[in-house]
Amino acid sequence: MAGIGLSLPLKFTHGPTFSSSIPRSSSSRCYSSSVKMTVSVDETKKTFTLxxxxxxxxxxxxxxxxxxxxxxxxxxxxxxxxxxxxxxxxxxxxxxxxxxxxxxxxxxxxxxxxxxxDEVLAALAETMKKGTSFGAPCLLENILAQMVISAVPSIEMVRFVNSGTEACMGVLRLARAFTCKMKVIKFEGCYHGHADPFLVKAGSGVATLGLPDSPGVPKSATIDTLTSPYNDITAVENLFNTHKGEIAAVILEPVVGNAGFITPKPEFLNFLQKITKENDTLLIFDEVMTGFRLAYGGAQEYFGITPDLTTLGKIIGGGLPVGAYGGRQEIMEMVAPAGPMYQAGTLSGNPLAMTAGIHTLKRLQxxxxxxxxxxxxxxxxxxxxxxxxxxxxxxxxxxxxxxxxxxxxxxxxxxxxxxxxxxxxxxxxxxxxxxxxxxxxxxxxxxxxxxxxxxxxxxxxxxxxxxxxxxxxx
Missing domain, CATH: 3.90.1150.10 (Aspartate Aminotransferase, domain 1)
Incomplete structure (x- = not known):
């Protein structure tokens, strides 16, 4: 987006038919404005008041x-x-x-x-009759997991959590456990939730409040977080040269949504895939925003770049609190109880979020x-x-x-x-x-x-x- 006007061809394999009752609208650019708090919405409506x-x-x-x-x-x-x-x-x-x-x-x-x-609300009403949380496995988890795995190119196994922040926390721990390396590269302005290791040049709400970082985050939590400007190939190459053999993962929003809308330059994602493979480093797409939104298979389907690991957010729960991380089976089998990397959550995979997600993804197909x-x-x-x-x-x-x-x-x-x-x-x-x-x-x-x-x-x-x-x- 922002300023580069990318117009790559979309490869749509999924999507719905619409009746005349379904809305239409879309476009792109930049602007500014200033108005008084007591302007009326229009002549037919009451005076705007808060x-x-x-x-x-x-x-x-x-x-x-x-x-x-x-x-x-x-x-x-x-x-x-x-x-x-x-x-x-x-x-x-x-x-x-x-x-x-x-x-x-x-x-x-x-x-x-x-x-x-209406359909999601009706399905939720039926599900609630059976209970809102089990703290135990339910069949709905299998159904949504299969839908996610079928849709997202990089995901062979998935772990449901309760938020995008939790998904990013889990995927970072997993990348370090799998590679036995500690350092991670993130990009300035990319936001991956409010976990300590990510609150470095995080953009979004941090930028909105004018806080470059957050008080309360110890240096020890961010000492292994390396940062680079987004879309800067040379800066990434320099980080790999300086920290040879130490970098566990590169994580990014494939299209930035937390510094405003910023698209990758055409060569940027291909470069990241190449350099991570050459250095036995994992490439992680944070698709909390872009997943199931840019295409049914997310940004990785849209751009034709398959990362090693992916995080997803509330869209897979129809807006209910949910998140997920997933990737290749050999990596995901490091996660407990299949493997030694611990991560847990009482409400993970709860029946309400699974139900809303199933019906949302069905509609998107x-x-x-x-x-x-x-x-x-x-x-x-x-x-x-x-x-x-x-x-x-x-x-x-x-x-x-x-x-x-x-x-x-x-x-x-x-x-x-x-x-x-x-x-x-x-x-x-x-x-x-x-x-x-x-x-x-x-x-x-x-x-x-x-x-x-x-x-x-x-x-x-x-x-x-x-x-x-x-x-x-x-």
């Missing part, structure tokens, strides 16, 4: 650190009053003040078939799914970029399938340093303006956006119209 959200948030600050349970929700980087959500359905969400929004966050990606899908996501997302991002440029703003961006992003800079954006050249103040103003126009984007310049199968053509056009209006007032 009074109830403000009251709830003020109360929450006495109960939870910063009033939230995950930092970006506090709107620190965009300013103004955070919204408190009451309900979601399809491509829309409603806050406790009654404001309605077109949602491009989708619970940070997993709501790919739409929020509160329907013909036309990824063609539709690509179509609407292209329309969306191109519309936003065109509107921003027409209004005289520096903006760039892009998309792949149902994932998109834009930056308030001319670009190109190849890495986190490029992304940080964005006008974050203008993004904050644009964000507030779009919110008051009924469009909910990720509340940070350094986060990707997501479309889903329930985004309609009307959703896309309303969003572009709103962007045109807000750009003119920036």
């Amino acid at each position: 009074q109830k959200s403000e009251e709830a948030f003020n109360a929450a600050k006495e109960l939870m650190p910063g009033g939230v349970n995950s930092p970006v929700r506090a709107f620190r980087s965009v300013g103004g009053q955070p919204i408190v959500i009451d309900s979601v359905k399809g491509s829309h969400m409603w806050d406790i003040d009654g404001n309605e929004y077109i949602d491009y966050v989708g619970s940070w990606g997993p709501a790919i078939i739409g929020h509160a899908d 329907e013909p036309g799914t990824y063609d539709y996501l690509d179509k609407v997302t292209r329309q969306l991002i191109e519309g936003i970029l065109d509107a921003g440029k027409a209004a005289g703003h520096e903006i760039c961006g892009g998309h792949i399938s149902g994932m998109f992003g834009f930056f308030f800079t001319d670009g190109p954006v190849y890495n986190f340093e490029d992304a940080k050249k964005s006008d974050t103040g203008k993004f904050a103003r644009f964000y507030r303006g779009m919110l008051e126009e009924g469009v909910y984007l990720a509340p940070s310049q350094f986060e990707a956006g997501f479309t889903g199968l329930k985004h309609t053509q009307e959703d896309i056009q309303r969003t572009i119209d709103a962007a045109e209006k807000v750009f003119k007032n920036l």
